[in-house]
Amino acid sequence: MRLNEIRLNQFRNLIQVKLRPQPGLNIFGGANAQGKTNLLEAVFVLATTTSFRSGKEANLINHQASRCTIEGIYNKQDRSIEARLSIDREKAKLFEINSKKAYRSHDDRLRVVLFTPDDLYLIKGSPVRRRQYLDFALSQISRPYAYELNNYLGLLKRRNDMLRKDQGKSRVFDITNELFVKSAAEVALSRIRYVHRLQETAIPIYERLTGGTERLQLRYALSFAVDSDTINLDILREHLLRIGHEKRTQEILRRNSLIGPHLDDLNIYVDDKLARLFASQGQQRNLAVGLKLAEIYCFAAISGYYPVFLLDEVLAELDQQRKILLLQELARAKYQSFLSSVETIPSLPPDVAWYTVQNGTITRKE
């Protein structure tokens, strides 16, 4: 995928922007609070219809306007697609692809991989982050997964509600649980298969980042024990049913679901040691970069085209050597990337488009 043109109207401090990015690496420089992150955010919002930053959706609209729009023209393989999102203070937001009203899961929507300083907590942070990492990546690749995950979260909420209201012994609970187990197995199996592919992709990338001195391993960690060599839907369902049954008394007591993929984790190992516990600062940074690059290449391997890579102020978190490695990767990559950086780039690779962002205005430097 390649974003050929982006037009913004009243998006935060970017009142009126029209930009034709180049195919490879696009770097946006400038001081803080000038609009660099806002530009990356706009691309992300066009792709997903929601922001990666917290806060109210209405904050995306410039405070003096009542509505903002983001428009993009991009290539998906050899087709040109036009997407438009408008967010209004009064009305529901409107998402269109090729001038037709579209759902956020539309197959022709823009696809992105986002890398922010927050991702450096991917390794040592809580399991929620690692599950979100897997869920975001998988939902971009597979609409059935996005649907099933949503279904699962709905069933989990229903199940928890019933436990809270002390209905854990009712017939309706048993029926809800059957559906829950079916959905849980689908979600877990999709994640297991994805992590398998992710590992294949991540190993050579991590080798490159560490000069071949360290060995990476990724394992999907189920929150319940499975005593079987093979894993499939039936085996997962059967275990979820049985273990769920054993935990029922405890669940009723604690009024919460104690089984399911919402409790699973992604285990990352470096040289057989669990990174969550043992990785050094430097290793954590390599792992975060490696996992993000793996997300891109894995996407391409499964979908047949590359997503757009958005990197928001991550250079400041990396040491000199890793900075150069990453910039070289981006400059010669087959995918398009947008990088914002408050600091000046030491040795700029050739063929890089460089822009200055100042007070909501973006100008290309020659």
Place this chain on the structure above:
Amino acid sequence: MRLTRSLENLIEQLQKLPTIGPKTAQRLALHLLKAPEAQAKALAEAIVAARDTVRPCSQCGYLTETDPCIICRDPSRDKALLCIAEETSDVMAIERSGYRGHYYVINKEFKLMGDRSLEDLDFTPLLSKVSSGEVRELILALNPDIDGEVLSRYIASLTAPYPVRITRLAHGLPVGGDIEYTDEITLRKAIEGRKEI
């Protein structure tokens, strides 16, 4: 500046209606105050009259002024077919399809207000209908969401002891649709619900 109490109260009451936010409530309230008095009074009377006279039908749950309702009293309808719907509005939609059997309306939204759950729904009227032997087929016409799925299975389990055929509406391709442009989830459901020709 504070609004007068009665205006504030009107806005508050309007805001309790579904899909009405604070801004719309305010606009509606001001509109009602500016409209001719007869128009505003007619609305108030219509609400009171409807509340006083419209009740769920004692046989099928359809919202009606006469009990039993017009559908239950219609002798030309097939008593062997019983379609289970969540709301009266669903019945109105199914009626347009030309269906000529009877209904059983759960009135889910009305009965599940507050902290009540699916388990609190009373299906005794349904079970007495089914046990009478008059009904041959139950058609589950519930929404294709989690609640609809749970309810369908729940009703199926409640009625399992009786000799009645239980079917549900197919999920699938929209009429006039094109397979190439149908999303994979709808297609999967359509394949699951395929039938012989």
